[in-house]
Amino acid sequence: MALSRKTPIERIEYAIIVSTLLLLVVVTVQPILNLLAVSLSEPAKVPGMSGLTIIPRGFSFEVWSVLLQHPNVQRGIFNSIFITAVSTVIGVVGTALMAWGLSRPGLPGRKALFILVLVTIVFEPGIIPDYFVNKRLGLLDSYWSVILFKAVNAWYLIILIRFFEEIPKELLEAAELDGANPFQVFWHLVLPLAKPALATISLFYLVFHWNEFFRAMIYLNDQGKWPLQVVLRQFVIDGDKVAIVGANNASNNTGASQIDLRSLKAGMILLTIVPILAIYPLILKFFTKGTMSGALKG
Known part of the structure; x- marks a missing residue:
């Protein structure tokens, strides 16, 4: 009509x-x-x-059976899930705490700290000094060399700061008058109101760390610690003969046909993108909610 x-x-x-x-x-x-x-x-x-x-x-299902039984793929899936999960939790918690502090007008040195955040965006360190820092800290060939990279992303921090600044002061003052301490205000009032913003940066951190392969390729020499993206590179970009032989050996053990590289590439690419596609609808519902919906229900 x-x-x-x-x-x-x-x-x-x-x-x-x-x-x-x-x-x-x-x-x-x-x-x-x-x-x-x-x-x-x-x-x-x-x-x-x-x-x-x-x-x-x-x-x-021969390709999928071979891939899921391949030891490199199995380790890659575990490593990617572990690195992504730990990095996202650290990133979201650290970003939320820092953003809440920088959004408070009474914080001493607030402007100077915010300028330092902007400096990290403009003057991002190169890979060589970053490598030496990780080496001196003893993080080479460690999961932490990948997990701690941009633990608090400056761009996501700015997004959350602006969101916190939009929370009406009347709500915060009302909570303080009811006897809530700063931690209770942050936990019981601010975080529930910030669900859309937290969901947004959580998705950003998930995608960023799940797709990370460059640092892992440089800092993780132990193939047993490689995330799925590096294993994908081994199949797709390098056309690694060892990976193909390993897959065909696995197919022989299961009685399957010989698997060519194209089939392996297709399966590996899907393995790396399906988890993000599956998580996105779960987070999408938070994007449509109003900022103040929690306050109105209260």
């Missing part, structure tokens, strides 16, 4: 917008469907599949 009341020009504009959005969806989803089709096809039929194919040829 609403569309029928539009003028001809508005209908054309609406059609163009919808068509453009549908085209973007197709362009975005088609490569993922192609990877899924390749990973679920019978290995012998994969070489004949084009980059536009979105329907599996035959149907087989």
Whole structure:
């Protein structure tokens, strides 16, 4: 009904917008469907599949069975989950605490501290001094060399500071008049109101640390500590012959067909993007909530 009341020009504009959005969806989803089709096809039929194919040829879980039994992939999944989980918790907690302090007008040296935060954005240290710092701290070949990198991201900190500054002072004063101490105000009032912002930076930290591979590639010499992204690089970019031989050995043990590199690439790429795609809908619900919804319910 609403569309029928539009003028001809508005209908054309609406059609163009919808068509453009549908085209973007197709362009975005088609490569993922192609990877899924390749990973679920019978290995012998994969070489004949084009980059536009979105329907599996035959149907087989051999690639996934081989990948999930591959020791490098198993260790990579565990390492990625561990590094991402610990880094995100440290990042969100540290960012929230620091942002709350810097958002308080009465904090001594507040402006100077905020300027220092901005300096870290403009003058970010290079990889060489960063490497020597990690070496002197004894963090080389340690998970902490990756976990502690940007434990508090300056950009996310600024986002949270601005969010905290928008919380009405009347709510904070009312809580203080009711006898709440600063920690209780922060825990029981500020954090519930900041759920949308905390969900946002949590997603940012999750994506950032899950996709991190450069530092892990430099600082983690022990392959047993490599995250999934470095293992993915081993399969996709390097075309590592050892990885392919290991996969085919695993396929021989399970009675599966020989797996080619293209199938392994497809499965590995999906392994690295599916967790983020699965987590995003869980966090999305917080984005649509109003900033003051918690206060109104209270």
